[in-house]
Amino acid sequence: MDPPHSQGICHSWMVLPWNDGSGIGNGSFGIFKTRNSAGLSLRWRCFGESSSLPWEIPEGFVIPGEAVVPVANCDVREYNSNPKEQLPFKEFVEYWRECIGNGHRSPRGCLYLKDWHLSRAFPEQDVYTTPVYFSSDWLNEYWDAAAGDDFRFVYMGPKGSWTPFHADVFRSYSWSANVCGRKRWLLYPAGHEEFLRDRHGNLPFDVTAPDLRDERIYPRSGRSQPPLEILQEAGEIVFIPSGWHHQVHNLEDTISINHNWVNGCNVAAMWSFLQDELAAVQRELGQWRDPMDDWHLQCQLIMKSCTGIDYKEFYNFLRVVAENRISVLEKGLDEESSSQRNSKAAISALGMLHAVFDLKRAAQVLSSLSANEDFRRLGPAGLGPAPEALLQRLQAAIDTALL
Template identity: 40%
Template structure:
């Protein structure tokens, strides 16, 4: 059902495909073995973002067009200060979009390094009608965005735009939930340094702190980091990089860059998501071990889940709800032969609850994959049911879902 092991030892370099592969080729050679690949510019050449956000003569961002198209109203965007560390991340704040573009262009014209990096910007949620790009076919089997954009308790997604000048960077990390990501370069060059999974012990010190910047590592604190295997690539304008699950990486912008990114998951890395959640929970339980004797068992379980949700952004109920939503959609496709289920797209999906009040959803729904954009439905159903059974058989997970979340987990 799942891979017993994934062998990365045979990887000598990250391949570059001039033309996008078929879905089945991509699934067989990259998704299932969990290995990275770069795809040439033909896949995104038709995007509006590639045609309108870039000056054709210089290849640099078209600042005038960006201001004209994106600054007709006040838009606040998330930015990071690349010169100020904040624990394992950079100091975050918000800026007016126009102010950011003005500052960025000033540094660009002066050939100066930038320190302000627009990142994790929910572009589609902010500009739902703009149509800057289309999700490539090989990335459409995306359970995170399929589920998150239909959640009834929040208005969110994992579709982002990044903009930054020369020298801006993202510190060393592995992606949220150990999800996949794909990153398409609209302009500029990105230097990626990627580390295959199962080397985390080389990245951490004795207190479980992780390397922050791979270019400035204290050899006394991290004496084994130099032993870690790595791959360095320079992603060119128009190219798209697939970053597999659990691959740690650091990204540096060379020149002025714009990129579009999705975090995502599906049945091919579902086992890795389960392992990630279990690992995060064990870390929480280790941190709260000193409180266990003072609590009843149920209180202890619920407290750990609350801390897990706060720290990692998910808990057992998140994974359960995502898997059951996908299971139900697959069953409808199998039974009805339908591409999508109308119940996934009806008007109730435009409303969500926040603090007990109904709110209007602003995030456009991410379409369910077509049959040609996903594995055989039977395989997906088997994998989802396997994970649901694992959760059912875990005593603490079962107690939490039944007694706290009131989920009838024995209903199939």
């Protein structure tokens, strides 16, 4: 199908087939990331050049049946999502087998194991290796070390399971690899979702619903172009750019890896999103601005509860990313914690120029954050080095590296 157009900008996409194993160059893929305008599907041989299958379970890999996993019911709508429950992995597998045996029907509804932090739950297991195109990953670099969290997920669902219309956390990039099965993706370029809001400003739950064409409910829907549609086969990866809203349907029994990440190409989009989120909170709390002494702190608190991050943590996110790259440029790899060594090894593998590129992008966003009035009101507590000092160190590292 033809790519959609929005506000005069052509949002292109292309399919990149797996060939002799050389794939595409990381520099070529960087074009897609910096333009933020490509839906991308490519074949990825997950384990071993000799394998004829797109996925093999590594030898010794075991998931205990008593492991507890998050499971959504796709047949139930709760606000604009599907309600979740925690189930033993063994129970979900038994449900899935019964569902398949009953023609993909179950009195329990259509259950979908999603957002499972498998890598975090079993760090000793080598769950998967991130493809080189996606290896510059600030998001997981920070959360692995600072918060003991991650944005690496496994999804398992029967035919008919699906994920409602949404955009990804922090307006990050995401990539999704089909271990087995088949998915149908419906994607809208960043900004295009505005045509899909209803009279109250709410986004749709399901973009395939007939009432989306009712302009009494969705007054701007007639201006919307059809979504970009991708059919993803087993062994293929789909790349979702920052801010692209999407909806995903499993056309067969499907297992996939879904991984969110931010880097120098889209960290400015993350910062823009956070500013929009804070502005929305401030509008909602506007009437209490004068009588509430700590109004600005309360806005940050509510923003973090809704979004998962506030301005101070965003500063520390930029600080950790910058300091890791400065350390690699100045000292190389040294004896530190395992997570720090792993992060710095990944940075070193990308090369000095990539580290300098990252520092330049971090400096641009850090400069904007430091000048932001809402950030300046928060004060220096909990920030580590002052933003001005960090910026000076950043610039010095860039200048030294380029000598």
